[in-house]
Amino acid sequence: MENSKTAGIIIIGNEILSGKVRDANSYFLAGELRGLGVDVRRISVIPDETEIIGREAVEFSGRYDYVFTSGGVGPTHDDVTMSGIAKGFGVPLVVHPQIEKFLAARFGRSLNDAVLKMAEVPEGSEIIFNDAMRFPVTLYRNIYIFPGIPEYLTSKFTLIRERFRTSAFYLRRIFLSAHESEFAESLNLIVSENPEVQFGSYPVTGDGEFRVIVTVESKSESALTSAVNALKDRLPREAVVRIE
């Protein structure tokens, strides 16, 4: 697709896989990236294991324009994101002198080996830093490495988000009072006639005024408009509650 950028999100954390913590970061990143025009193609939640992190990072890095990781960057034994990525790409972990300086300034006399581990990055990494950040973001190739704590990830991403902006997605939502089965055949026909447009159909449970939301999206505003019009003509008129 023209002007299209893709992304993959890797959530690293046994606490998510074991159901102890509900991941908030992938939802935040997916929404932000969509708003910036970036197409998120895959989200993986994987354990705190070096080998698995390395394989996933290499695969995502080759497949998508941007990769975002969340988690595994602290001082404890389960923080193996940096060593996982280094291992995956076959490069050593090296101490980044600027991160080391940050840590020295922040921890002072309580700086120890466990804390210094937080200065280790895959060789070839750069750091992104601005005055509003407490701690830099590490970038290795096209992989943006974020902490898992949602507050930190959110504030850091917000400070660098504009670098990802590309042509926008246009979106319309059609709210329908009918059951999916009543219009699926019409919708399927319009889908096949509009390859530049993405359609979604989402049943809504409960007793609201609508039973399904159909989403229509495209990077081409004119393709979107013509698809929405074609669909509107095909749908049972009384079923369309509203279009937003």
Added chain:
Amino acid sequence: MENSKTAGIIIIGNEILSGKVRDANSYFLAGELRGLGVDVRRISVIPDETEIIGREAVEFSGRYDYVFTSGGVGPTHDDVTMSGIAKGFGVPLVVHPQIEKFLAARFGRSLNDAVLKMAEVPEGSEIIFNDAMRFPVTLYRNIYIFPGIPEYLTSKFTLIRERFRTSAFYLRRIFLSAHESEFAESLNLIVSENPEVQFGSYPVTGDGEFRVIVTVESKSESALTSAVNALKDRLPREAVVRIE
């Protein structure tokens, strides 16, 4: 690990990847499965695309004891989970006569081709049904195929959950008022001495009475107890707020 069962969860849906909807199903399943003693090793969120679904299903099916999919089982164009799995395993889609009967009973005269699509399953599938269900769960090999609507997934899973129960995980939580950097070295040592035990260290932001929760888990209760005791002896005494 003895008595250990593993699982993988595949969430199928463009609405999640595009940030329109926050996935609730993986968190529900991860928590339930953990409570049943099952180790969830990976969660993937992938688009409504036949090829990708097929590859993922084959990979997960070979790698984990159980696979759970969520989404993509309705009557519209974006419901391609069944055809994706069939394609991945190289089997045809076939109409399942019992599902067809259900649909006929439920839809009566408004049964159409789009609805009948919901009776198509990968050849070789079985269905799981009990009187409390409105609609059966399809099982293909070790892949349990669930709808994406959280209410439906939750109620269906709850009705079949006991078939997955295996030996339990024992869990203790240590609440600490110290910063991770102050005990990371002690923790790392205890981790290396207790291979049968899984440790996690999770910083908590805000002004609460504790700054980190350390989780200690094992399928062996005695291994857990001895690891917790060893860790307690190593941690600064005043840092331990409580153990649960």
